[in-house]
Amino acid sequence: MIRDCPVAKEAPGVKSPIPAKVFVISAKEAEKSTEVVEGTLSICDISCHVLFDSGSTHCFVSHEFSKHLTTLAKVLEYPLMVASPTGSSVILNIAFSECPIKVNEYLMPVNLVVLKMKDFDVTWGWTG
DSSP states (O other): OGGGOOSOOOOTTOOOOEEEEOOOOSHHHHHHOSSEEEEEEEETTEEEEEEEETTOSSOEEEHHHHTTOSSOEEEEEEEEEEEOTTSOEEEEEEEEEEEEEEETTEEEEEEEEEEOOSSOSEEEETTO
16 A cells, blocks of 8 residues: 555645755866866855856755855755765755846856855856
8 A cells, every 4th residue: 555655754834855966066077077167156246156067967056155155045956966976965055036148148047056165156056
């Protein structure tokens, strides 16, 4: 019977984390990889150091850089469980929606999830 299933049931009001991946978090890891590119972009009219990571499923912003964003932070409806290349994972639940990013004079909105990073302001995933 379904009610006897040993799989843990979601508690009322508590949402299960959605899986996500980030493959590079530090400059040292970026140097070793052929899958990423570093650059500079303008986010909310602030210049930032960006890592373009085709292996990352989302766009992330460092906690430090997020303090300078002009858009409002929000709690995610579903937290993200982010796996790193080392096999560790962290659950994230704060994001900034529709942050204006400028690429070659073209302005586009991007959602940025707050992630503890030290060498980059933003990691831009393939879904960017």
